[in-house]
Amino acid sequence: MERNIYCTVCRSQLRIGEYLVLSLKNRWNDKGLVLLNAEPGNYSVTTHSSFTVKEGEDYTFYCPVCHTVLNDKEKPHLVKLFMEEDGRSTVIYFSSIAGEKVTIMVNDREVKELGPDQARYQRYFDLQEEYRKYLH
Numbered sequence: 001m002e003r004n005i006y007c008t009v010c011r012s013q014l015r016i017g018e019y020l021v022l023s024l025k026n027r028w029n030d031k032g033l034v035l036l037n038a039e040p041g042n043y044s045v046t047t048h049s050s051f052t053v054k055e056g057e058d059y060t061f062y063c064p065v066c067h068t069v070l071n072d073k074e075k076p077h078l079v080k081l082f083m084e085e086d087g088r089s090t091v092i093y094f095s096s097i098a099g100e101k102v103t104i105m106v107n108d109r110e111v112k113e114l115g116p117d118q119a120r121y122q123r124y125f126d127l128q129e130e131y132r133k134y135l136h
C-alpha cells in the first residue's frame, strides 16, 4: 500500500521511509526536528538526544521544506497534513500537544478517528453526532 503524506501548502513529501519529518517549536522557543511514525495511530516520536519533546506542551509544527505553520487555525491544537493512499486524498490531523494520541482522517466518504484522545476533537468534525444523541 502506497501512502504519501505531504505539506498542505508546498505539497512536498514529508514522509521518508517509515517516518514523517517535521520541525516544531514550543512557546519557550525550544525547537528541533521530530520523526513521527507515518502509520496512522502509531504515536512514537523520535528526536535527537539534545532535543526533548515535553509531554503536555503545545507545539507549533512547521513544514521542514517551506516553513509554513501546519497547525490548523480553525481547529485549535490540531496539525493538518494531506495524505494520499491508494489514489485517495485524505486530510489528516493530529494533536499539537505532545503526548496526546489522536489521529483524524477526513475524506469525501468518511471521518475516521483513531487514538484514546479522539473524543476531545470530535466536535470539530462531527457536530451531527451531537444531534443524533437527542434523536434516540
Ligand SMILES: [Zn+2]
Binding pocket: 007, 008, 009, 010, 011, 012, 063, 064, 065, 066, 067, 068
Ligand atoms: Zn511545505
